[in-house]
Amino acid sequence: MSDRLSHFTLPPQWSTMRTAAKLEKTTGREIIHLEKGDYGSSEFKPPGEAVEALIASLKQGYVRYSPGSGIWELREELAKEMAARGRPTVPEEIIVTPGAKFGIAATLLLLLDDGDEVIMPDPGYPPDEFWARYLRAQIKHVRFRDPRNIDTEHLESIISAKTKLVILNTPQRPNGQLIENTAEIAAILSRHPHVYIASDEIFSKIVYEPFKHKSLANYEEIRDRTIVIDTFSKAYVMTGLRIGWVTAPVSLAEKYDILLQNSFTNVSTIIQEAALAALRAGEEYHGKLLRNLTRKRNLAYNILTGSKALTVDNAQGSFYLFPRLPEGLGDKECVNHLLEHGVAVVPGSAFGPAGAGSVRLTFTLEDEKLIEGLEIMVSVIDRLAGR
Structure with missing residues (x-):
C-alpha cells in the first residue's frame, strides 16, 4: 500500500x-x-423541475460523455449565479465537479506540494485536513476570536513565505455560524499575493434572516486568487446526486479541467441536466x-x-x-x-x-x-x- x-x-x-x-x-x-x-x-x-429534467434526459438518451468541465448551458447558469452573489464570472471560470468534496480535493491537489503550508480553521471540515496530510503539506490552524470572527491578528502572524493556501468555510461547518469579518480577512490576504484562498460556501443559500452571506470572492483585491467551492447537495436537496462546482480564475480553471478529465471524465450528463433545471427553478x-x-x-x-x-x-x-x-x-x-x-x-x-x-x-x-x-x-x- x-x-x-x-x-x-x-x-x-x-x-x-x-x-x-x-x-x-x-x-x-x-x-x-x-x-x-x-x-x-x-x-x-429537490425541485420538481430537476426530477423531471433528470427523467426526461435519461429517456432522451443523454447517457454519453459530456465535456469534462461541464455542459456549457450549466456553466453559463452557474456564472450568472456567481455574478448575482457579487463575483463577476464568465462560464470559462466554472468547473462542474462530482460534489463539493471533490472540489476541495482537486483544489489541494492542484495547489499544494510537499512542505507547503496551508492554513485552515479549527474547528473545520475534516477532508481539508485529510488531503493536506496526504499531500504532506504543513497544516496551521487559525483561531477564532469568537464563533463568528476569525482572529485576524493570529491569521497574519501565521502566514509565511511557505504559505500557499488559506481555507475558510462560511456558513461554517460544524457550527452553523457565518464568518462576519470577511473584510478584515480580505485586507490581510491582499498583502500576501503568493497565497491562494479556498472559500467553501456549500451552505451559501441556506442563511437565515436577518443574516447575509458574504463571499471572500466578492473582494476585488483578492478575487484573482480566490476559489469558491459550492454544491447542489444542500441548496437543492440533491445530496446523493453528487454534483457541485468550482469557480476559479480561467488560468486555474484550465488546470482543474486537466485533473478532472484524467480522473472521473465528467459528471453524469443527466445529473447535470437536473442541476440546470434546479438553477432555473426560481426563488x-x-x-x-x-x-x-x-x-x-x-x-x-x-x-x-x-x-x-x-x-x-x-x-x-x-x-x-x-x-x-x-x-x-x-x-x-x-x-x-x-x-x-x-x-x-x-x-x-x-x-x-x-x-x-x-x-x-x-x-x-x-x-x-x-x-x-x-x-x-x-x-x-x-x-x-x-x-
Missing part, C-alpha cells in the same frame, strides 16, 4: 454513523439519527426550503435552550447546531451515553481540537423524531451533569 495512505483511518466525523448503523443491525434498536449531514425528513425534496423553491429549515432550527434551538447544562448559539446558516457541553463532560463520552439511549450525534473533536467539548447535530428530521431525539439528549446530558 502507498505510504501516503497507509496511516490514515476512516473519517472520525462519521464514526458515530457507522456505530449507530451497526447497533441498529445487531440489536434491532431504532436510533434517532441526528449525526447525518443530510436531509432526514421526506418533506425535503419560490428556496423560500419554502428556508421556511421549513427555519421552523426546524427554532424548534431544535428552543428544546436545547431548555437544558440546564447545555449552551448553544442558534444557527445563522446551514442545518447544524453545535451545543457546548458542561465543564467536565467529554464530547466522546457524551456521544457514547447518547447512543446507549438511542440518539446519535457527532463529537465536536471530530472537527478539530477546538471543537472538543461540543457535539454537532442536524435538525432536518421529521418533527416527531427531532423532538424525541433532542428531549432525550437534554435529559441525558442534564442528568450526567447533575443538573
